[in-house]
Amino acid sequence: MAKKEIPTAKLRITTAKDLRNFFLFFFALGVGSIFLVREINFENNLIFQMLVPSLVVVFYATFIFKKGRNVLNLDQLGDSVYYLGFIITLVALIMALYDLSENPNTQNIISKFSIALVTTVVGILIRVLFSQFEPSQEDISEMNERMITDT
Numbered sequence: 712m713a714k715k716e717i718p719t720a721k722l723r724i725t726t727a728k729d730l731r732n733f734f735l736f737f738f739a740l741g742v743g744s745i746f747l748v749r750e751i752n753f754e755n756n757l758i759f760q761m762l763v764p765s766l767v768v769v770f771y772a773t774f775i776f777k778k779g780r781n782v783l784n785l786d787q788l789g790d791s792v793y794y795l796g797f798i799i800t801l802v803a804l805i806m807a808l809y810d811l812s813e814n815p816n817t818q819n820i821i822s823k824f825s826i827a828l829v830t831t832v833v834g835i836l837i838r839v840l841f842s843q844f845e846p847s848q849e850d851i852s853e854m855n856e857r858m859i860t861d862t
Contacts, residue, residue, distance in 0.1 A: 725778045734791055737771040741799040748826060749806060757822055761829040768796045768830050772837045789842030796834020803827030
């Protein structure tokens with residue numbers, strides 16, 4: 712009789728340190744996307760210029776909620792999405808103000824501000840959708856206690 716092989720499975724455990732590194736990676740990706748839309752002329756396609764940095768925040772949210780669900784609570788994960796969008800916004804605003812010092816063309820600066828602000832809006836929206844409409848752990852415990860008492 713042949714020996715049965717014991718199946719092996721690799722357990723991948725995501726830690727809080729890994730989540731921090733993911734945040735830093737997506738921050739660098741977001742700053743790179745701001746440089747990309749600033750340097751490459753997309754024929755003044757403002758929607759595309761706003762979409763690229765926003766997609767970085769959306770991809771981060773998708774990634775972090777999948778990987779970090781059992782590591783941190785949803786409020787912390789939602790906050791990290793908001794903070795990423797806000798930090799990318801600040802970087803884009805700094806670049807827009809730098810451009811203002813070189814060329815005070817208001818039309819150009821206003822479009823760069825809109826590119827910057829959209830990442831904060833996306834981050835806040837994702838944070839609210841995923842964090843504020845989920846019951847907290849305390850609420851879940853309280854509901855369970857009530858159900859047990861009622862039973």
